[in-house]
Amino acid sequence: xxxxxxCIFYFSSIAIDDMSKNxxxxxxxxxxxxxxxxxxxxxxxxxxxxxxWGSNPxxxxxxxxxxxxxxxxxxxxxxxxxxxxxxxxxxLTDNLPLVGQNTICVFGKMVKVAELV
Numbered sequence: 086x087x088x089x090x091x092c093i094f095y096f097s098s099i100a101i102d103d104m105s106k107n108x109x110x111x112x113x114x115x116x117x118x119x120x121x122x123x124x125x126x127x128x129x130x131x132x133x134x135x136x137x138w139g140s141n142p143x144x145x146x147x148x149x150x151x152x153x154x155x156x157x158x159x160x161x162x163x164x165x166x167x168x169x170x171x172x173x174x175x176x177l178t179d180n181l182p183l184v185g186q187n188t189i190c191v192f193g194k195m196v197k198v199a200e201l202v
Contacts, residue, residue, distance in 0.1 A: 092127040092183040099132045099167060099190050122186070129181045130188040133174065134167025149202060161199050168201075169193030 087093065097114045100106055121128050135145040142151055145166060152159045169191060177191055 089125055090127075092129065093121060093125050094129045094131060094178065094181070095121045097130055097132045099134050099192060101132060118188075126186075127184050128186055129178075131174075131178065131181075132188065132190045134169045134191070134193040136171070136174070137168055138171045146201070153202070159202050161202055163199075165195050165197050166201070167192045167194065168196050 095117060097118055098111060101111055101114050101118070103111075118130055121130060137146055139147070141147060146168070149159055170193070173193060174191065177189070181187065181189070
């Protein structure tokens with residue numbers, strides 16, 4: 086059980102305000118942000134772009150890597166994604182306050198999807 090007197094850090098998505106995208110994932114993120122805001126006195130909601138590290142096969146970058154390693158084609162849309170690396174995020178989170186109600190958007194670097202593939 087979470088101690089509600091402590092500061093909670095919740096990692097959300099920068100796409101959360103894009104109402105043209107109404108996926109289950111973004112709806113979950115919206116609901117979780119509301120839950121954090123209504124239950125914690127001190128919080129940092131950190132809205133981030135696509136991460137470049139980790140082993141979760143469902144992240145955008147790992148999805149592309151897994152498809153390519155299997156020799157499968159990747160559908161490339163003519164769009165941009167925001168990419169953030171681990172060092173950038175650690176530097177930010179190490180410097181966030183532990184009191185207050187903060188929502189921070191961290192975009193990272195904007196990259197065309199075709200360049201990622």
